[in-house]
Amino acid sequence: MTIVSMVLVAAGVFLLLTGALGLIRFPDFYSRMHAAGKCDTLGSLLILTGLASYQGFDLAAVKLLVVAVFIFITSPTATHAIARAAHRNEIPAWTAEDDA
Numbered sequence: 001m002t003i004v005s006m007v008l009v010a011a012g013v014f015l016l017l018t019g020a021l022g023l024i025r026f027p028d029f030y031s032r033m034h035a036a037g038k039c040d041t042l043g044s045l046l047i048l049t050g051l052a053s054y055q056g057f058d059l060a061a062v063k064l065l066v067v068a069v070f071i072f073i074t075s076p077t078a079t080h081a082i083a084r085a086a087h088r089n090e091i092p093a094w095t096a097e098d099d100a
Helices: 002-025 029-055 059-088
Strands: none
Touching: 002 029, 029 059
16 A cells, blocks of 8 residues: 555656646646646645555545545636636737747
């Protein structure tokens, strides 16, 4: 159980670091939102699942899994709402012509 927990937490940390790198490297708002939304959601879920499996089956693990479900529902919804608001406010998207 400990090895599985460590692998899940390490994978989650890797995804969070990848998302942070995407926030720095991607050229426009929409690409950055994509990196933040996907990596943060999955990274958080992996970390919380790893912590819950390390904890064993008790009340703390159930609470961690409830938080994971909450993040799984709210993070993509918030990312979509922010991206939609940006689109409605006509924030321009990056195109290949912008690099030329």
